[in-house]
Amino acid sequence: MELHQVRYFLAVASTLNFTRAAEMCNVTQPALTKGVQKLEQELGGQLIYRERQLTHLTDLGKAVLPMLERALASTEAVRRRARQFQQKEVASLAIGLAPSISASLVLEPIAETRKFVPGLHVELREETPDDLVELLLEGEINVALVGDIDDKPERIDDWSLFAERYVAVLAASHQLADLPAIGVEALREATILDRSNCEAVLKFQHLLFPDEPPDQNHRSGRDLHLQHLAAAGFGIVLAPEHMPRLPSLKALPIEGDPVWREVHLLAVQGRRYSPALDAFVKVARLRDWSLHMGSPPRPPHHNHLDAAGVSA
Secondary structure (H helix, E strand, C coil): CCHHHHHHHHHHHHHCCHHHHHHHHCCCHHHHHHHHHHHHHHHCCCCEECCCCCCEECHHHHHHHHHHHHHHHHHHHHHHHHHHHHCCCCEEEEEEECCCCCCHHHHHHHHHHHHHCCCEEEEEEECCHHHHHHHHHHCCCCEEEEECCCCCCCCEEEEEEEEEEEEEEEECCCCCCCCCCECHHHHHHCCECEECCCHHHHHHHHHHCCCCCCCCCCEECCHHHHHHHHHCCCCEEEEECCCCCCCCEEEECECCCCCEEEEEEEEECCCCCCHHHHHHHHHHHHCCHHHCCCCCCCCCCCCCCCCCCCCC
Protein backbone atom coordinates (compact mmCIF):
# COMPACT_ATOMS: atom_id res chain seq x y z
CA MET A 1 0.00 0.00 0.00
CA GLU A 2 1.49 3.32 -1.11
CA LEU A 3 0.73 6.59 0.63
CA HIS A 4 -0.15 8.32 -2.62
CA GLN A 5 -2.76 5.62 -3.27
CA VAL A 6 -4.31 6.36 0.12
CA ARG A 7 -4.23 10.08 -0.61
CA TYR A 8 -5.97 9.54 -3.98
CA PHE A 9 -8.71 7.44 -2.37
CA LEU A 10 -9.32 10.00 0.38
CA ALA A 11 -9.57 12.77 -2.21
CA VAL A 12 -12.21 10.82 -4.13
CA ALA A 13 -14.04 10.01 -0.90
CA SER A 14 -14.24 13.69 0.01
CA THR A 15 -15.32 14.94 -3.44
CA LEU A 16 -17.08 11.87 -4.94
CA ASN A 17 -15.69 13.16 -8.23
CA PHE A 18 -12.60 11.77 -9.94
CA THR A 19 -11.91 14.95 -11.89
CA ARG A 20 -11.94 17.22 -8.84
CA ALA A 21 -10.00 14.66 -6.82
CA ALA A 22 -7.27 14.58 -9.48
CA GLU A 23 -7.08 18.38 -9.35
CA MET A 24 -6.76 18.28 -5.56
CA CYS A 25 -3.89 15.80 -5.80
CA ASN A 26 -2.29 17.64 -8.71
CA VAL A 27 -2.21 14.54 -10.91
CA THR A 28 -3.97 13.45 -14.06
CA GLN A 29 -7.29 11.65 -13.75
CA PRO A 30 -5.94 8.42 -15.30
CA ALA A 31 -3.07 8.41 -12.77
CA LEU A 32 -5.47 8.94 -9.88
CA THR A 33 -7.82 6.21 -11.15
CA LYS A 34 -4.91 3.79 -11.54
CA GLY A 35 -3.73 4.51 -7.97
CA VAL A 36 -7.19 3.87 -6.51
CA GLN A 37 -7.49 0.64 -8.48
CA LYS A 38 -4.13 -0.60 -7.13
CA LEU A 39 -5.30 0.17 -3.61
CA GLU A 40 -8.48 -1.82 -4.24
CA GLN A 41 -6.40 -4.76 -5.47
CA GLU A 42 -4.27 -4.71 -2.34
CA LEU A 43 -7.31 -4.51 -0.06
CA GLY A 44 -9.11 -7.22 -2.01
CA GLY A 45 -12.32 -5.39 -2.88
CA GLN A 46 -13.93 -2.45 -4.58
CA LEU A 47 -13.82 0.79 -2.61
CA ILE A 48 -15.75 3.11 -4.94
CA TYR A 49 -18.70 2.64 -7.28
CA ARG A 50 -17.85 4.58 -10.43
CA GLU A 51 -20.92 5.98 -12.13
CA ARG A 52 -21.21 9.03 -14.32
CA GLN A 53 -23.62 10.90 -12.10
CA LEU A 54 -23.43 8.88 -8.89
CA THR A 55 -19.98 8.00 -7.57
CA HIS A 56 -20.09 6.73 -4.00
CA LEU A 57 -18.23 4.55 -1.50
CA THR A 58 -18.88 0.85 -1.21
CA ASP A 59 -19.41 -0.74 2.19
CA LEU A 60 -15.74 -1.71 2.19
CA GLY A 61 -14.77 1.85 1.30
CA LYS A 62 -16.85 3.21 4.20
CA ALA A 63 -15.31 0.66 6.55
CA VAL A 64 -11.67 1.47 5.75
CA LEU A 65 -12.12 5.23 5.30
CA PRO A 66 -11.54 6.27 8.96
CA MET A 67 -8.55 3.93 9.30
CA LEU A 68 -6.92 5.26 6.14
CA GLU A 69 -7.57 8.83 7.29
CA ARG A 70 -5.80 8.10 10.58
CA ALA A 71 -2.94 6.34 8.81
CA LEU A 72 -2.33 9.29 6.51
CA ALA A 73 -2.61 11.80 9.35
CA SER A 74 -0.13 9.82 11.46
CA THR A 75 2.35 9.57 8.59
CA GLU A 76 2.17 13.27 7.92
CA ALA A 77 2.65 13.99 11.63
CA VAL A 78 5.77 11.80 11.65
CA ARG A 79 7.13 13.67 8.63
CA ARG A 80 6.46 17.03 10.27
CA ARG A 81 8.17 15.98 13.49
CA ALA A 82 11.18 14.62 11.58
CA ARG A 83 11.42 17.83 9.59
CA GLN A 84 11.20 19.93 12.77
CA PHE A 85 13.87 17.78 14.41
CA GLN A 86 16.25 18.11 11.48
CA GLN A 87 15.67 21.86 11.40
CA LYS A 88 16.21 22.05 15.19
CA GLU A 89 12.64 23.30 15.63
CA VAL A 90 11.89 20.61 18.23
CA ALA A 91 14.17 18.77 20.64
CA SER A 92 13.23 16.27 23.33
CA LEU A 93 14.95 16.05 26.69
CA ALA A 94 13.99 13.40 29.27
CA ILE A 95 15.25 14.25 32.77
CA GLY A 96 15.15 11.73 35.60
CA LEU A 97 14.76 12.91 39.19
CA ALA A 98 15.26 10.88 42.36
CA PRO A 99 12.26 11.14 44.72
CA SER A 100 14.21 13.44 47.04
CA ILE A 101 15.11 15.88 44.23
CA SER A 102 12.60 18.69 43.75
CA ALA A 103 11.59 19.50 40.19
CA SER A 104 11.85 23.17 41.18
CA LEU A 105 15.64 22.79 41.21
CA VAL A 106 15.78 22.14 37.46
CA LEU A 107 13.24 24.71 36.27
CA GLU A 108 15.77 27.52 35.82
CA PRO A 109 18.35 25.28 34.06
CA ILE A 110 15.56 24.10 31.75
CA ALA A 111 14.54 27.70 31.02
CA GLU A 112 18.17 28.58 30.33
CA THR A 113 18.53 25.58 28.02
CA ARG A 114 15.45 26.67 26.09
CA LYS A 115 17.26 29.90 25.15
CA PHE A 116 19.72 27.79 23.16
CA VAL A 117 17.14 25.22 21.99
CA PRO A 118 13.84 27.11 21.41
CA GLY A 119 11.94 23.96 20.43
CA LEU A 120 12.76 22.16 23.68
CA HIS A 121 10.24 19.55 24.85
CA VAL A 122 10.95 18.28 28.39
CA GLU A 123 9.80 15.09 30.10
CA LEU A 124 10.40 14.69 33.84
CA ARG A 125 10.46 11.19 35.34
CA GLU A 126 10.72 10.28 39.01
CA GLU A 127 12.34 6.96 39.89
CA THR A 128 14.75 5.53 42.44
CA PRO A 129 18.44 6.26 41.75
CA ASP A 130 19.13 2.65 40.73
CA ASP A 131 16.19 2.69 38.33
CA LEU A 132 17.35 6.02 36.89
CA VAL A 133 20.75 4.49 36.11
CA GLU A 134 19.03 1.64 34.26
CA LEU A 135 16.84 4.09 32.34
CA LEU A 136 19.93 6.05 31.35
CA LEU A 137 21.67 2.96 30.02
CA GLU A 138 18.52 1.90 28.16
CA GLY A 139 18.17 5.34 26.57
CA GLU A 140 14.77 5.99 28.16
CA ILE A 141 16.06 9.19 29.79
CA ASN A 142 18.93 11.47 28.77
CA VAL A 143 20.15 12.75 32.12
CA ALA A 144 19.39 12.28 35.82
CA LEU A 145 19.74 14.15 39.10
CA VAL A 146 20.29 11.98 42.18
CA GLY A 147 21.75 12.15 45.65
CA ASP A 148 24.98 10.32 46.46
CA ILE A 149 24.85 6.90 44.86
CA ASP A 150 27.19 3.94 45.17
CA ASP A 151 28.14 1.26 42.64
CA LYS A 152 27.54 3.24 39.45
CA PRO A 153 28.52 1.46 36.24
CA GLU A 154 31.73 2.73 34.65
CA ARG A 155 29.69 3.94 31.67
CA ILE A 156 27.97 6.59 33.79
CA ASP A 157 29.46 10.08 33.88
CA ASP A 158 28.99 11.72 37.28
CA TRP A 159 29.27 15.43 38.07
CA SER A 160 28.71 16.86 41.56
CA LEU A 161 26.44 19.92 41.34
CA PHE A 162 25.94 21.10 44.91
CA ALA A 163 25.77 20.05 48.55
CA GLU A 164 22.73 20.43 50.76
CA ARG A 165 22.17 19.88 54.45
CA TYR A 166 19.67 17.61 56.10
CA VAL A 167 16.89 19.32 58.05
CA ALA A 168 14.10 18.30 60.41
CA VAL A 169 10.69 18.07 58.71
CA LEU A 170 7.74 18.14 61.07
CA ALA A 171 4.12 19.20 61.46
CA ALA A 172 3.40 22.85 62.26
CA SER A 173 1.65 21.63 65.41
CA HIS A 174 4.70 19.72 66.66
CA GLN A 175 6.02 20.93 70.03
CA LEU A 176 9.39 21.79 68.41
CA ALA A 177 7.95 23.56 65.36
CA ASP A 178 8.38 27.09 66.75
CA LEU A 179 12.11 26.74 67.38
CA PRO A 180 14.48 28.60 65.00
CA ALA A 181 16.62 25.44 64.87
CA ILE A 182 16.53 22.03 66.50
CA GLY A 183 19.44 20.93 68.64
CA VAL A 184 20.83 17.43 68.92
CA GLU A 185 19.46 17.04 72.45
CA ALA A 186 15.93 17.91 71.31
CA LEU A 187 16.20 15.39 68.47
CA ARG A 188 17.38 12.76 70.91
CA GLU A 189 14.14 13.16 72.85
CA ALA A 190 11.91 13.25 69.75
CA THR A 191 10.45 10.41 67.67
CA ILE A 192 12.44 10.09 64.45
CA LEU A 193 10.58 8.50 61.56
CA ASP A 194 12.83 5.91 59.97
CA ARG A 195 13.39 5.82 56.23
CA SER A 196 14.32 2.22 55.54
CA ASN A 197 17.85 1.57 54.26
CA CYS A 198 18.79 5.26 54.29
CA GLU A 199 22.45 5.96 55.00
CA ALA A 200 21.62 9.45 56.31
CA VAL A 201 19.32 7.99 58.99
CA LEU A 202 22.14 5.69 60.09
CA LYS A 203 24.45 8.69 60.40
CA PHE A 204 21.87 10.54 62.46
CA GLN A 205 21.42 7.49 64.68
CA HIS A 206 25.17 7.43 65.25
CA LEU A 207 25.02 11.12 66.12
CA LEU A 208 21.99 10.91 68.42
CA PHE A 209 22.53 7.49 69.94
CA PRO A 210 26.22 6.50 69.64
CA ASP A 211 25.85 3.54 72.00
CA GLU A 212 22.66 1.80 70.90
CA PRO A 213 19.95 3.11 68.55
CA PRO A 214 16.41 3.03 69.95
CA ASP A 215 13.66 0.87 68.55
CA GLN A 216 11.86 2.69 65.74
CA ASN A 217 8.09 2.65 65.95
CA HIS A 218 7.31 4.08 62.51
CA ARG A 219 9.18 3.48 59.28
CA SER A 220 8.73 3.37 55.52
CA GLY A 221 10.84 3.12 52.40
CA ARG A 222 8.96 6.01 50.79
CA ASP A 223 9.49 9.65 51.68
CA LEU A 224 5.86 10.57 50.99
CA HIS A 225 4.58 7.98 53.46
CA LEU A 226 6.89 9.33 56.14
CA GLN A 227 5.73 12.86 55.42
CA HIS A 228 2.11 11.87 55.92
CA LEU A 229 3.07 10.30 59.24
CA ALA A 230 4.87 13.50 60.21
CA ALA A 231 1.90 15.63 59.16
CA ALA A 232 -0.29 13.50 61.41
CA GLY A 233 2.01 14.20 64.34
CA PHE A 234 3.76 10.83 64.57
CA GLY A 235 7.28 12.26 64.55
CA ILE A 236 10.06 14.03 62.63
CA VAL A 237 11.50 13.20 59.23
CA LEU A 238 15.21 13.91 58.68
CA ALA A 239 15.43 14.84 55.01
CA PRO A 240 17.49 16.80 52.44
CA GLU A 241 16.61 20.49 52.63
CA HIS A 242 15.24 20.73 49.09
CA MET A 243 13.31 17.49 49.04
CA PRO A 244 9.69 18.07 47.90
CA ARG A 245 7.44 18.09 50.95
CA LEU A 246 3.79 18.41 51.89
CA PRO A 247 2.64 22.04 52.34
CA SER A 248 1.45 21.28 55.88
CA LEU A 249 5.01 20.50 57.01
CA LYS A 250 7.79 22.78 58.21
CA ALA A 251 11.51 22.32 57.68
CA LEU A 252 13.80 23.45 60.51
CA PRO A 253 17.60 23.53 60.40
CA ILE A 254 19.54 21.28 62.75
CA GLU A 255 22.07 23.08 64.91
CA GLY A 256 25.54 22.67 63.48
CA ASP A 257 24.25 21.19 60.20
CA PRO A 258 25.86 17.83 61.02
CA VAL A 259 24.79 15.84 57.95
CA TRP A 260 25.04 16.83 54.28
CA ARG A 261 24.69 15.15 50.92
CA GLU A 262 25.90 15.80 47.39
CA VAL A 263 23.51 16.09 44.45
CA HIS A 264 24.90 14.65 41.24
CA LEU A 265 24.20 14.94 37.53
CA LEU A 266 24.41 11.63 35.65
CA ALA A 267 24.65 10.88 31.93
CA VAL A 268 25.92 8.00 29.81
CA GLN A 269 29.59 8.20 29.01
CA GLY A 270 30.59 8.27 25.34
CA ARG A 271 27.05 8.57 24.03
CA ARG A 272 26.49 11.28 21.46
CA TYR A 273 24.66 14.22 23.00
CA SER A 274 21.72 15.86 21.30
CA PRO A 275 21.82 19.69 21.18
CA ALA A 276 19.25 19.78 24.01
CA LEU A 277 21.21 17.39 26.25
CA ASP A 278 24.49 19.13 25.50
CA ALA A 279 23.02 22.52 26.42
CA PHE A 280 21.38 21.23 29.62
CA VAL A 281 24.54 19.51 30.87
CA LYS A 282 26.61 22.63 30.24
CA VAL A 283 24.05 24.89 31.93
CA ALA A 284 23.78 22.61 34.95
CA ARG A 285 27.55 22.21 35.37
CA LEU A 286 28.36 25.91 34.92
CA ARG A 287 25.54 27.08 37.18
CA ASP A 288 26.49 28.62 40.53
CA TRP A 289 24.01 26.61 42.55
CA SER A 290 24.99 28.32 45.81
CA LEU A 291 23.30 31.52 44.59
CA HIS A 292 19.96 29.73 44.22
CA MET A 293 19.89 27.22 47.06
CA GLY A 294 18.76 29.49 49.91
CA SER A 295 20.87 27.61 52.47
CA PRO A 296 24.31 28.26 53.98
CA PRO A 297 27.37 27.02 52.09
CA ARG A 298 28.81 23.70 53.07
CA PRO A 299 31.64 23.97 55.62
CA PRO A 300 35.01 23.35 53.92
CA HIS A 301 36.15 20.87 56.60
CA HIS A 302 33.12 19.13 57.99
CA ASN A 303 33.29 16.60 60.80
CA HIS A 304 33.23 12.82 60.55
CA LEU A 305 29.44 12.85 60.17
CA ASP A 306 29.73 14.45 56.74
CA ALA A 307 27.34 12.52 54.46
CA ALA A 308 29.74 11.65 51.69
CA GLY A 309 27.89 8.38 51.18
CA VAL A 310 24.31 9.44 51.75
CA SER A 311 21.94 7.82 49.30
CA ALA A 312 18.67 9.42 48.26
